[in-house]
Every structure is written in C-alpha cells, then in structure tokens.
Amino acid sequence: MAEKKHLLGLDGVPREEIEAILNTARSFREVLDRPIKRLPTLQGKTVVNLFFEPSTRTRISFELAEKRLSADIVNFSASTSSVKKGETLIDTVKNIQAMKIDMVVIRHSSPGAPHLLSRVLDANIINAGDGGHEHPTQALLDMMTIREKLGKLEGVTVALVGDISHSRVAMSNIHGLTTMGARVLVCGPSTLIPREIEKLGVEVYHNVDEVIPQADVLNILRLQLERQRKGLFPSLREYHNYFGITRERLEKATRPLLIMHPGPMNRGVEISSDVADSEHSVILEQVTNGVAVRMAVLYLLAGGQSEIN
Numbered sequence: 489m490a491e492k493k494h495l496l497g498l499d500g501v502p503r504e505e506i507e508a509i510l511n512t513a514r515s516f517r518e519v520l521d522r523p524i525k526r527l528p529t530l531q532g533k534t535v536v537n538l539f540f541e542p543s544t545r546t547r548i549s550f551e552l553a554e555k556r557l558s559a560d561i562v563n564f565s566a567s568t569s570s571v572k573k574g575e576t577l578i579d580t581v582k583n584i585q586a587m588k589i590d591m592v593v594i595r596h597s598s599p600g601a602p603h604l605l606s607r608v609l610d611a612n613i614i615n616a617g618d619g620g621h622e623h624p625t626q627a628l629l630d631m632m633t634i635r636e637k638l639g640k641l642e643g644v645t646v647a648l649v650g651d652i653s654h655s656r657v658a659m660s661n662i663h664g665l666t667t668m669g670a671r672v673l674v675c676g677p678s679t680l681i682p683r684e685i686e687k688l689g690v691e692v693y694h695n696v697d698e699v700i701p702q703a704d705v706l707n708i709l710r711l712q713l714e715r716q717r718k719g720l721f722p723s724l725r726e727y728h729n730y731f732g733i734t735r736e737r738l739e740k741a742t743r744p745l746l747i748m749h750p751g752p753m754n755r756g757v758e759i760s761s762d763v764a765d766s767e768h769s770v771i772l773e774q775v776t777n778g779v780a781v782r783m784a785v786l787y788l789l790a791g792g793q794s795e796i797n
C-alpha cells in the first residue's frame with residue numbers, strides 16, 4: 489500500500505508545514521467570497537466523513553470544504569449505522585474502504601482512533617477531534633484567525649482559559665502556537681490543568697485576572713463535562729465567578745483583546761453573552777476561516793502544491 493499523507497495532530501508538525509497550510513487557506517478564503525464558490529480541485533475524489541461524536545461546526549465545515557472543492561461526499565453517522573449492532577471501528581472502516589474511497593475525516597471519542605485508521609486504511613486520514621487528544625484543524629483555523637487579525641503569530645501572547653485537561657483544542661493549539669513562536673499561557677483551576685504541562689512550553693496560571701493584562705488573545709474553552717469525572721470544581725456558578733470571561737474582567741486589559749472560542753459556547757459559564765457578542769469577538773470569523781483551512785488541508789493531502797510566501 490502506497491504511503492499516504494495524513495493530518496493526525498499538530499504535535500511534531502514543522503513550522504513550514506503549518507505555514508504552508510495557513511498560506512493555502514488564505515487563498516481559499518478568497519474563494520469563499522466569490523459568487524460561485526466551487527473549484528474543480530478534488531473532482532473524482534471520494535471523502536467519507538465519519539462522525540462518532542456530536543458536532544455542528546466541524547462536520548458542516550468539512551462537508552462545505554469538500555463541496556467547494558467538488559469532491560464526492562459520503563456522510564456517516566454512528567447513531568444510524570451498524571456500529572449500533574456491535575460492528576467494530578476497524579470492520580466499519582474496512583467495509584467503507586472496500587467501496588473505494590480516497591479520504592476519511594474522523595471524529596471519535598477515543599484518543600488515537602485516527603492514528604489507528606492511518607495504519608489499516610489506504611486513504612488520507614484527517615483527525616476531526618479524537619477524545620481529549622487533538623483537534624488539529626480547529627487549532628489551524630484559530631491560528632489563521634490570529635494571523636489575519638494581528639498580522640503574525642511569532643511573539644503574540646495567547647491565553648487558553650478553561651478546561652485544559654480535557655480539551656483537544658487546547659492540546660492542538662499548544663503544539664501549533666509554540667511551534668509558530670507564540671507565547672502560550674494556560675489558565676484554569678488546578679484540577680483542570682494537566683500536571684507538568686509546562687514541559688510543552690507553556691506558562692501556567694490559576695488566576696484569570698493575572699492573565700488578562702498580559703494577553704493579546706483570549707481563547708476561551710468550554711468545560712468538557714462529558715469527559716470529566718465529578719468533583720473537579722464546586723459548581724458552574726463558582727466556575728463562572730472565578731474563570732468566566734465578563735466585560736468587567738476585560739476592563740482590566742491594557743489593550744483590546746481578541747476574543748476567541750472554538751464553540752460550542754456555554755453562555756454565562758465560561759463566557760458572558762456581552763463578551764461573546766462584543767466588537768472584539770472573532771468567534772464567527774473563526775468559523776468562516778474553518779472552511780478555508782479544511783479546504784487547504786484536503787487539497788494539500790490530495791497532493792496539491794502549497795502557497796509559499
């Protein structure tokens with residue numbers, strides 16, 4: 489079986505490769521503003537979207553990216569498949585491959601599920617979120633948005649605030665941002681920050697009011713209640729009081745902060761509505777950039793040439 493390219497995570501992905509994806513995404517972003525938003529790039533390629541966990545943004549964004557590049561698309565939902573009858577992940581995907589497909593986008597609750605597929609399938613595999621491990625296209629669209637708004641990543645201070653322990657978005661952002669030369673702060677209750685995370689090149693804080701004056705960007709993360717064991721913090725109200733990003737808290741910023749959130753948001757918990765909808769929020773621009781980033785990843789994995797600055 490010929491060696492295929494994959495996007496399984498950002499851990500270990502070199503700076504030039506991240507830059508190539510972001511530069512290519514910038515070109516595709518322009519296509520999204522055209523009256524006719526379709527390119528023939530992936531004509532004849534078949535992409536399967538395998539979603540074993542709920543998703544709004546990532547699933548729709550990948551599907552739109554594939555459609556914009558003229559791929560043939562198959563959408564798989566675990567809840568209506570033979571997984572319900574006891575079929576394993578490997579058997580499911582081997583059956584799908586037998587129908588002659590080229591690329592697989594997978595979201596799964598088990599860390600490492602995309603890596604497993606990359607070893608058994610003759611297809612390009614893209615990780616759309618594997619448990620609490622990585623969510624590389626989310627971090628790429630976050631980096632694209634920061635670069636678009638602030639003009640660079642090198643030297644920018646990005647604070648990831650919230651449930652760092654259970655967040656695949658945090659892990660991919662840490663790998664990607666540190667590779668690109670950003671300063672990364674993580675902030676949350678000690679029960680929601682992994683031990684020895686400093687070894688990944690980040691600074692740890694437990695007081696959000698110390699972080700706000702230092703940051704250029706706040707990337708506010710949801711409490712991943714579905715992955716947490718009980719008792720990691722007293723109550724949602726207390727979490728909001730100590731870590732919720734509110735307009736009053738942002739008044740302590742020494743300069744306007746870029747407000748980001750990967751979604752889905754829990755308004756009134758990790759972010760107040762007035763901050764989510766404020767003039768400094770780029771949350772919906774992140775979503776738009778997500779389509780361009782996913783077009784770039786699909787295009788490059790399929791053998792396209794990157795845009796080099």
Ligand code: CP
Pocket residue numbers: 542543544545546547617623626750751752
């Ligand atoms: N950001 C993100 O992964 O959102 P979804 O869970 O809706 O895909």
